[in-house]
Amino acid sequence: MPAERGSDLAHAQNRMTRQWSRVRAVRITTTVINMVCGLFAAVLAAHIVMVIGEANPANGVASFVRGFAAAVSLGFDDLFTPDSPKARILFNYGLAALLWLALGALITTLIRRFARRGPD
Secondary structure, three states, X not given: OHHHHHHHHHHHXXXXXXXXXXXXXXXXXHHHHHHHHHHHHHHHHHHHHHHXXXXXXXXXXXXXXXXXXXHOOOOHHHOOOOOOXXXXXXXXXXXXXXXXXXXXXXXXXXXXXXXXXXXX
């Protein structure tokens, strides 16, 4: 009988360890996703600020941000075509930034909802 109790305790501890490992993996994964999506949104926002503030386009930082923003704009570069170039950047890149934030929130919500469940 004591051997069964020890076996049950070891099984419960093993199950708790697996559950904690799963929770930890979910937290790390969702943190990475939030950081990447937040970084992309921040770069897009920085590009918007630089364009509206008329930053020197020949500057290395402005050039890097412009290239990075173009790479993560999700194809929204020319979705809206107002006459003002500043409004064009604001609408198109602003929408892309909002979409990155929403996409990150959606993916992390789905991961938290479905990945924590596992076999008992």
